[in-house]
Amino acid sequence: MGFNENEKREVWVIDDDSITQFIAKKLLINYDSTLTTKHFTDPIEAYRSLSDKYLPLLILLDVNMPFLNGWQFLDQMQENGYNVDVHMFTSSIDERDKIRSNNYKQVKGYILKPLTQDKIENLFKTEHI
Numbered sequence: 001m002g003f004n005e006n007e008k009r010e011v012w013v014i015d016d017d018s019i020t021q022f023i024a025k026k027l028l029i030n031y032d033s034t035l036t037t038k039h040f041t042d043p044i045e046a047y048r049s050l051s052d053k054y055l056p057l058l059i060l061l062d063v064n065m066p067f068l069n070g071w072q073f074l075d076q077m078q079e080n081g082y083n084v085d086v087h088m089f090t091s092s093i094d095e096r097d098k099i100r101s102n103n104y105k106q107v108k109g110y111i112l113k114p115l116t117q118d119k120i121e122n123l124f125k126t127e128h129i
Contacts, residue, residue: 014059
């Protein structure tokens with residue numbers, strides 16, 4: 001899979017929908033049982049969990065959430081220099097959102113819901129992971 005043995009193998013799912021999180025967890029574990037997952041329905045709580053010493057391997061980030069949307073989350077990541085690969089994970093079919101995601105160096109992909117096993121497998125086929 002291209003992982004370094006010493007690399008953190010945790011994937012964060014930041015989405016305000018608990019059913020989406022449940023499906024993501026099942027699909028991620030089905031793909032690779034050595035991955036761990038952490039789920040946040042509150043993006044503010046997720047952001048507060050980031051630190052220079054504690055960064056996940058990958059973040060699946062919903063675009064539209066209350067209190068702190070995906071774009072605001074990414075802006076704060078950039079401001080604080082957190083370098084984590086992010087895949088936007090959304091039901092938004094607005095092409096402007098996809099184009100906007102290209103403005104963030106952390107964003108490595110744009111995934112439309114619903115999440116499927118094929119979409120999970122494609123996350124890990126890219127060279128950056």
